[in-house]
Every structure is written in C-alpha cells, then in structure tokens.
Amino acid sequence: MGHNDPPGIIAPHIPADAWNRAQATGQPVVIIAAATNENAITLRRIVVPFAIAGAAVLGGWGLVTALCFLLDAAAHAATVIAGTAGPIGVGGITLKLARNKGA
Numbered sequence: 001m002g003h004n005d006p007p008g009i010i011a012p013h014i015p016a017d018a019w020n021r022a023q024a025t026g027q028p029v030v031i032i033a034a035a036t037n038e039n040a041i042t043l044r045r046i047v048v049p050f051a052i053a054g055a056a057v058l059g060g061w062g063l064v065t066a067l068c069f070l071l072d073a074a075a076h077a078a079t080v081i082a083g084t085a086g087p088i089g090v091g092g093i094t095l096k097l098a099r100n101k102g103a
Helices: 016-025 043-085
Strands: 087-090 093-096
C-alpha cells in the first residue's frame, strides 16, 4: 500500500494486531468508510456569502455613521462661526448668518 493511493480505495491504516489476527485466523478484514455526498451543500458554502454580505452591510453603515458625524460637526462649526462673526457684508449687501437668541 503506497501513500499515493487515491482516498477511498483502501484504508490508510489498519492496526498491526488486527491485521496479524486476521491473517492468522483467516477472518476477513472489514473496512468501514463513511459515505460522502459530493453534491451536498456544505456549511462553508452557505456561511461565506453571508459573511461577505454582512461585512459589506456593516461597512456601509459605518460609512453612513461617519458621514453623519462629519456633517454634524460641520454644522456645529458653521453655527459657532456664524454666531461669532455677526453680519457679513460684500459690496453693500449685508447678510446676517445667524439670528440673536432674543429675536
């Protein structure tokens, strides 16, 4: 028995005492091999696409969260700048960027 034999032809290992006992008594050696279904759907075949889709969804939500955070920070910064700058005038047109709290 060589190590290059394809799987399923012969058992990879038969214990020496079982082999010697079978040879001495003339009993047959019975090898039980588990049947495999080549067309069966494996767990890996199901989990990998769901894992990829889940990673894509989580990445998308991460991008949305980061964008919302940046827009919130920009809005707060614009509000603070507009509140401290007061009215801005260009060429005779005055624009008031923020209202007073009392108005």
